[in-house]
Amino acid sequence: MKLYQSPKAPNPDRVVFFLRAKGKLDAVEMIDVSIMDQQHKTPEYREVSPYSQVPALVLDDGTAITESRAICTYLEGIFPEPNLMGTDPKEKALIEMWDRRIELMFFIQFAGWFRNSHPMMAPLEVPQSPEAAAKGEKAARAMAKRLDAHLATHDFVAADRFSIADITLYIAVGFARVMKWEPHKEHEHLGRWHAAMTERGFAKG
Ligand SMILES: N[C@@H](CCC(=O)N[C@@H](CS)C(=O)NCC(=O)O)C(=O)O
Structure with a gap:
């Protein structure tokens, strides 16, 4: 299995941190794709990921899987322990609910703010839009408040476990x-939860 990824890019990191939390980082061959050098836009990489995005997981039979959550679903299936996506229908649904809320209402909103305002992103986000940046910022800040309120009574985001x-x-x-x-x-x-997550060590390279 090969994982096409860009060090420090958030979507590839979702898969890398997931693999690390499973203790399975060594099970995949990592292939770096530099977004800043636009290596993800080359014809060779487009054959792996037609929408020119990282991460992409290529299985030994040549099947290419993109979308970080879909890659994690595959990895959860082949490396079931420790379970990170739920064991019964209720847990699976609650974990997916929170994961999607975070992705759609926080992560993507923040990405919209960043991509539409940061000079580094100008070559990739054409044209940048100050209105889109402002909307993304407002939504991300509002969701941070909601997540903080949720974490006031929970040690973990979903299902009372990591x-x-x-x-x-x-x-x-x-x-x-x-x-x-x-x-x-x-x-x-959010700060207390973040410190506890850092303690767990899954983010350490
Ligand atoms: N929904 C996709 C998003 C993938 C994505 O946007 N990846 C970024 C890196 S974090 C990327 O490839 N950006 C390239 C570009 O914007 O041209 C996923 O979850 O994997």
Whole structure:
């Protein structure tokens, strides 16, 4: 299995952190694709990932899987322990609910803010839109408040235990630094949760 990924890019990191939390980083061959050098736009890489995005997982039979959550679903299937996506229908649904909320209402909103305003992203986001940036910022900040309120009474994002939803939120909070935003320093409960997640060590390379 080969994982096409870009070090420090948030979507590939979702898969890398997930593999690390499973203790299975060594099970895949990592292939670096530089987004800044636009290596993801080459004809060779488009054969792997037609939409020119990382991550992509290529199985030994040549099947290519993109979309970080879909890759994690595959990895959860072949490496079931420790379980990170739920064991029974209720847990699976609750973990997916929170993971999607974080992805759609926090991570993607933040990405919209970053991509539409940061000079580094100008070559990739054409044209950048200040209105889209402002909308993304407002939505991401509002969701950070909601997540803080949720974490006031929970040690983990979903199902009262460590799961993929914690990994997605951890990545999104770390990603926020590119805009000099540290939501875990602004929000007490998010901060306590973040410190506990850092202790777990799944983010350490
Ligand atoms: N929904 C996709 C998003 C993948 C994605 O946007 N990846 C970014 C890196 S974090 C990328 O490839 N960006 C390239 C570009 O914007 O041109 C997933 O979950 O994997």
